[in-house]
Amino acid sequence: MGQLTQQQMETLQAQAAAGDRAGYYSTLENSGVAYGALAGGVVREDTLSGRMANAFMAGQAAQMGVVMDRDMALNN
Structure with a gap:
């Protein structure tokens, strides 16, 4: 992985400010940052x-008496 360009950083900052998690991690992944693929899979729920x-997060929350839904998971 090389360093991110100024344009990539600006794109990431705009996506973060807009709350665009899926776009943010896709930008990282497309920029060669492996963490982008891992985190993006969590946000999009499209990877094992x-x-x-x-599922682990929901299970841990349930053990503490908290029922997680998709909106709660994505907004915390």
């Missing part, structure tokens, strides 16, 4: 690791 991470 992403679905497992979300």
Whole structure:
């Protein structure tokens, strides 16, 4: 992975400010940052690791008496 360009950083900042998590992690992934694929899978729930991470989070919340829904998971 190389360093991110100024344009990529500006894109990431705009996506973060807009709350565009899926776009943010897609930009990272497309820029060669491996973490972007991992985190994007969690946000989009389109990878096995992403679905497992979300299921683990929901399970842990349930053990503490908190019922998680998709909106709660994505907004915290």
